[in-house]
Amino acid sequence: MTGHQIRILFSLAVISAMTLLSLQPVDAQVEKRPHVKIRGIYGGTPTQLLEQKKTLPELGVNTIFMGSGSLTQERVALLKKQGVKVFAEFNTMHVANYLKKHPDAAPVGVDGKICPAPHGWQGICPTHPGYRQYRMDDFRRVLKEFEIDGIWLDYHHSHASWERAEPDMPDTCFCDRCLKQFQRETKTKLPDVPTSELANLLRGKRKKMWVQWRCDVFTDWVREFRAIINATRPQALLGTFHCPWTDTDFNGALRNKLAIDLKAQAQYVDVFSIMPYHARFNHPKDPEWISRQTAWLGKHLGIQGQSGERLKIWPIVQLSDWGESVPVSQVEAVLDHGTRLPATGVMVFRWGSLHQQTDKVDAMIQFYRTIKP
Numbered sequence: 001m002t003g004h005q006i007r008i009l010f011s012l013a014v015i016s017a018m019t020l021l022s023l024q025p026v027d028a029q030v031e032k033r034p035h036v037k038i039r040g041i042y043g044g045t046p047t048q049l050l051e052q053k054k055t056l057p058e059l060g061v062n063t064i065f066m067g068s069g070s071l072t073q074e075r076v077a078l079l080k081k082q083g084v085k086v087f088a089e090f091n092t093m094h095v096a097n098y099l100k101k102h103p104d105a106a107p108v109g110v111d112g113k114i115c116p117a118p119h120g121w122q123g124i125c126p127t128h129p130g131y132r133q134y135r136m137d138d139f140r141r142v143l144k145e146f147e148i149d150g151i152w153l154d155y156h157h158s159h160a161s162w163e164r165a166e167p168d169m170p171d172t173c174f175c176d177r178c179l180k181q182f183q184r185e186t187k188t189k190l191p192d193v194p195t196s197e198l199a200n201l202l203r204g205k206r207k208k209m210w211v212q213w214r215c216d217v218f219t220d221w222v223r224e225f226r227a228i229i230n231a232t233r234p235q236a237l238l239g240t241f242h243c244p245w246t247d248t249d250f251n252g253a254l255r256n257k258l259a260i261d262l263k264a265q266a267q268y269v270d271v272f273s274i275m276p277y278h279a280r281f282n283h284p285k286d287p288e289w290i291s292r293q294t295a296w297l298g299k300h301l302g303i304q305g306q307s308g309e310r311l312k313i314w315p316i317v318q319l320s321d322w323g324e325s326v327p328v329s330q331v332e333a334v335l336d337h338g339t340r341l342p343a344t345g346v347m348v349f350r351w352g353s354l355h356q357q358t359d360k361v362d363a364m365i366q367f368y369r370t371i372k373p
């Protein structure tokens with residue numbers, strides 16, 4: 001055998017070994033993951049787990065996320081006694097009830113009329129001063145009243161329906177207030193023409209400036225949320241649940257449509273909880289999509305997942321059935337991809353419907369206990 005043939009045989013052996021490795025079942029790869037600091041559940045107090053006569057940390061769970069409207073002193077005390085962190089979810093731009101008494105806060109569409117809620121997802125005009133005050137006051141109240149470890153913004157984006165395979169994202173808000181504020185803050189003068197013509201101009205020739213201004217409006221809300229945390233409970237973390245798309249998915253809709261400028265928001269946010277609900281978002285057979293989106297986010301924001309980094313990525317991953325079901329056989333792969341660097345924490349969506357599917361809950365607990373350092 002010549003040296004050349006030996007080298008070829010050796011190469012083939014290496015390739016075969018690599019193929020074998022990649023074909024091993026996922027559970028063979030699950031091991032302690034000390035970089036994962038947060039093993040969480042989203043959706044309220046898991047009373048069904050508390051009945052198991054084990055503490056949540058013994059079950060591998062060290063963090064609970066709950067809606068700020070569900071917080072009570074008793075619930076927070078109960079969870080703290082268990083030794084878990086408690087984070088609140090806070091609805092920013094999606095309190096539809098507000099419109100009953102304040103119809104002038106409804107987003108205006110390209111025709112100059114009130115824009116119907118896409119798939120029922122009602123947003124609010126981001127420059128309505130009364131609505132902003134209302135949300136800021138409530139944010140401050142939650143932080144003052146409850147000993148929470150952090151608070152996560154939710155629905156912090158424009159009037160749109162995107163938590164699905166085919167999003168519906170109408171262009172808004174072209175109300176007089178938004179148009180005036182745009183001109184004032186960008187020092188531009190719009191022509192005296194009907195709103196529908198202005199909307200065409202802002203979606204055409206002036207698009208770049210309009211998109212950036214809208215992003216800046218939403219970022220300025222985040223700046224104020226941060227200031228409130230610093231003044232009321234400075235040790236609390238500020239997180240955000242956000243759309244899992246990259247900057248090029250859906251033609252750049254993250255900025256162009258949803259008005260989410262992740263880099264700008266990173267000045268104020270501590271934790272980015274990207275929402276890669278693989279089944280819901282048209283990737284039911286592809287849990288790897290979770291780690292691909294997380295890897296993109298890390299690259300985009302310069303986050304590696306090393307200890308000491310100010311910014312963190314903790315994805316919220318889908319285990320409950322919503323739109324598409326998630327089979328129990330997929331639980332491990334979903335959590336595996338959700339806990340790969342640059343992610344340093346993970347939480348599962350969502351307890352309210354998941355707790356009935358005890359086989360999936362058991363698989364979650366098994367994974368959490370396995371990766372627990």
Ligand SMILES: [Zn+2]
Pocket residue numbers: 107108125126127128173174175176177178
């Ligand atoms: Zn408006």
